[in-house]
Amino acid sequence: MTRKRVGMIAAPLLLLTLAGILFGHASAPARSAAKGTELLPKSKVILRSAGTVNLTDDTVRLPLHKGVFHGQTVWYVITESSDFGLAHDLNVNFAPKLANIGIACPKCVQAVTLKAPGKNTFGEAVVNFKGVPNFKPKRVLAPGPPGAPPVKMQPGSVAGPGYSPFIRIKGSNVVYNAPIVATGTGHFDVVHHTNTLDRVLAIRPAASTRGGQFTHPSVDLLFVRGFDAGQTIFYLSTESSDKLGATLERATFTPLLKQSSFVGGDDFLGSARERIFIFLNGQTGSKNPQAQGIAHLIADGHASEDASLKNRPLLDALSNDGDLLNVLGDFPSLNDPRHANAYSPLWDAQVGQWSKKAVAGGLNRRQNDENEVINLAATRPDLITGPKGVPYGSVGFVINCPIIAFTKDKPTKDLAALVPKAQG
Numbered sequence: 001m002t003r004k005r006v007g008m009i010a011a012p013l014l015l016l017t018l019a020g021i022l023f024g025h026a027s028a029p030a031r032s033a034a035k036g037t038e039l040l041p042k043s044k045v046i047l048r049s050a051g052t053v054n055l056t057d058d059t060v061r062l063p064l065h066k067g068v069f070h071g072q073t074v075w076y077v078i079t080e081s082s083d084f085g086l087a088h089d090l091n092v093n094f095a096p097k098l099a100n101i102g103i104a105c106p107k108c109v110q111a112v113t114l115k116a117p118g119k120n121t122f123g124e125a126v127v128n129f130k131g132v133p134n135f136k137p138k139r140v141l142a143p144g145p146p147g148a149p150p151v152k153m154q155p156g157s158v159a160g161p162g163y164s165p166f167i168r169i170k171g172s173n174v175v176y177n178a179p180i181v182a183t184g185t186g187h188f189d190v191v192h193h194t195n196t197l198d199r200v201l202a203i204r205p206a207a208s209t210r211g212g213q214f215t216h217p218s219v220d221l222l223f224v225r226g227f228d229a230g231q232t233i234f235y236l237s238t239e240s241s242d243k244l245g246a247t248l249e250r251a252t253f254t255p256l257l258k259q260s261s262f263v264g265g266d267d268f269l270g271s272a273r274e275r276i277f278i279f280l281n282g283q284t285g286s287k288n289p290q291a292q293g294i295a296h297l298i299a300d301g302h303a304s305e306d307a308s309l310k311n312r313p314l315l316d317a318l319s320n321d322g323d324l325l326n327v328l329g330d331f332p333s334l335n336d337p338r339h340a341n342a343y344s345p346l347w348d349a350q351v352g353q354w355s356k357k358a359v360a361g362g363l364n365r366r367q368n369d370e371n372e373v374i375n376l377a378a379t380r381p382d383l384i385t386g387p388k389g390v391p392y393g394s395v396g397f398v399i400n401c402p403i404i405a406f407t408k409d410k411p412t413k414d415l416a417a418l419v420p421k422a423q424g
Contacts, residue, residue: 063216097272143304286321
């Protein structure tokens with residue numbers, strides 16, 4: 001997806017929570033000035049506002065925007081817009097489905113206002129938010145026995161009253177994805193994250209403004225590795241409506257979003273969601289090419305530790321396939337415009353549990369394509385079902401996962417066509 005560079009400105013279903021049911025290689029990377037640091041080529045970056053995608057630290061650098069909440073300074077990023085032209089203007093992802101997010105849940109979209117700073121000659125307005133996250137809680141993840149739910153969990157950030165990452169400026173019907181990632185005016189905690197999202201690894205101030213040029217401060221965010229159409233891709237995880245999901249994803253627990261339009265909606269009329277495929281009990285092992293899913297992340301991805309640039313074992317584990325390695329659905333770079341424009345960062349969780357038969361036979365192998373997962377679930381319920389043996393499908397919670405980049409070849413087409421059983 002190519003975007004021009006322009007100046008920046010402005011049906012009832014059983015709801016299961018992940019806590020109750022517990023039980024994504026770069027080619028020809030560029031070298032940065034820093035010795036030993038590998039940067040992803042810009043030609044492989046989907047989110048065009050990204051400054052750098054760092055393969056050594058598993059981070060993406062994004063412009064940081066200033067907002068206020070009852071006099072408190074907050075900082076946010078912009079990753080999607082529901083309007084095609086404004087998405088291009090801001091160099092962010094086009095996600096038309098976001099226009100549907102408030103159909104079933106008006107409060108899922110914050111109606112914000114803008115205020116231009118005093119003596120502003122060239123620069124963006126400040127957003128007045130109605131709600132913000134609380135980053136003070138200590139993130140806790142105490143693993144249980146192998147394959148079992150954690151014995152203790154606590155997200156490192158929790159949405160306050162009125163908070164949603166999806167905003168609409170009063171007077172406009174355009175919806176933006178604008179997650180708040182930090183609060184305060186300095187001394188940002190990027191080790192234990194008492195005033196930052198648990199994926200914030202660095203914050204840099206704006207450069208001096210001269211000659212009518214406006215420069216943003218920036219933030220380095222830990223990305224997530226996954227798959228789409230057989231290709232390794234990177235994305236962010238900033239909010240989840242499930243408590244354990246937020247803990248595992250180092251995201252802000254935002255239960256309001258489970259009301260967004262609508263559970264299991266995917267590409268149906270009025271849906272703001274797209275599908276993401278998560279596996280409970282895939283294989284584990286830090287050097288196992290078939291490892292994937294929640295049990296793998298807990299066992300091999302240092303999931304219980306704080307993420308920071310100082311924690312090299314964690315960063316190295318994630319960059320060597322220790323991440324969740326979820327499979328995503330429609331993607332902005334797919335050849336078919338119907339699927340490319342069906343992209344949404346609001347991912348509807350489809351959680352799969354491998355059967356005892358599959359585990360015993362080593363058939364719980366790594367998956368990397370949406371249609372192949374759907375076909376498998378439709379034709380082999382003896383191998384994979386939903387949690388606790390329920391029919392495979394949506395389990396009711398969502399995750400805000402903006403797309404960042406791909407690593408080798410651009411995802412353009414699913415690896416398989418849907419079989420008849422999977423098309424109903």
